[in-house]
Amino acid sequence: MDPQKFKTRMGDLAMGTALHAAAKDYQKELLEQEKAQGSGRAHEVVDLDDLMDDPELEKLHAERIASLKKEAEKRQALQRKGHGEYREVTEADFLSEVTGSPMVVCHFFHREFFRCKIMDKHIKLLAPKYFETKFICVDAENCPFFVTKLAIKVLPCVLLFRDGVATDRIVGFHELGGVDDFSTSALETRLLKKGLIIAKKATDDDGEEKVARSVRSTVNDGSDSD
Numbered sequence: 001m002d003p004q005k006f007k008t009r010m011g012d013l014a015m016g017t018a019l020h021a022a023a024k025d026y027q028k029e030l031l032e033q034e035k036a037q038g039s040g041r042a043h044e045v046v047d048l049d050d051l052m053d054d055p056e057l058e059k060l061h062a063e064r065i066a067s068l069k070k071e072a073e074k075r076q077a078l079q080r081k082g083h084g085e086y087r088e089v090t091e092a093d094f095l096s097e098v099t100g101s102p103m104v105v106c107h108f109f110h111r112e113f114f115r116c117k118i119m120d121k122h123i124k125l126l127a128p129k130y131f132e133t134k135f136i137c138v139d140a141e142n143c144p145f146f147v148t149k150l151a152i153k154v155l156p157c158v159l160l161f162r163d164g165v166a167t168d169r170i171v172g173f174h175e176l177g178g179v180d181d182f183s184t185s186a187l188e189t190r191l192l193k194k195g196l197i198i199a200k201k202a203t204d205d206d207g208e209e210k211v212a213r214s215v216r217s218t219v220n221d222g223s224d225s226d
Contacts, residue, residue: 086120086127086135091143097136099164103196107137108147108157115173115180119156122184130197160196168194
């Protein structure tokens with residue numbers, strides 16, 4: 001068998017297994033909800049086979065599978081574009097990288113600059129957390145054309161791209177507290193304010209969706225310095 005075809009087939013099987021497992025978990029969750037809501041029927045036994053024959057549940061099951069598959073395909077497409085990790089790119093690849101994704105954060109750095117290494121540390125933490133945004137870096141010494149074109153004069157310099165256009169920049173640490181030991185959340189909040197990352201949502205005890213308080217409170221305090 002062709003090794004590539006075998007690898008593709010195994011990948012498809014792995015995805016199918018993951019989707020099936022997720023669907024089973026979803027069915028169990030629905031069953032638990034049904035038991036909890038059944039006032040006066042708390043001890044009623046529900047046959048899983050009967051539950052599977054329910055047309056409404058079958059519809060929910062199909063929709064859930066379709067949704068999971070769509071999300072998996074979207075994630076794979078982004079991963080092929082380099083999302084999910086913090087990567088160094090060359091000057092030759094720079095233009096295609098920043099125009100290939102809707103949201104891109106690019107750090108222009110110098111290998112010997114201590115503060116560039118600090119910035120690297122924080123961006124590495126954010127890259128896998130915000131998968132929809134691409135995080136890359138460029139060695140300023142090896143990228144003279146774009147350093148001049150983008151008027152980069154102070155490092156570290158983090159450029160924020162939306163649809164291939166540089167819309168904003170973070171120069172040094174002034175906007176991040178002005179200290180070398182600024183927190184990752186300071187950079188995270190700055191990117192959130194400019195829409196370069198999408199806020200993660202959590203669910204409270206009542207099932208209501210909410211944005212993480214640590215980020216939300218900063219964004220909504222009306223203290224945008226721009």
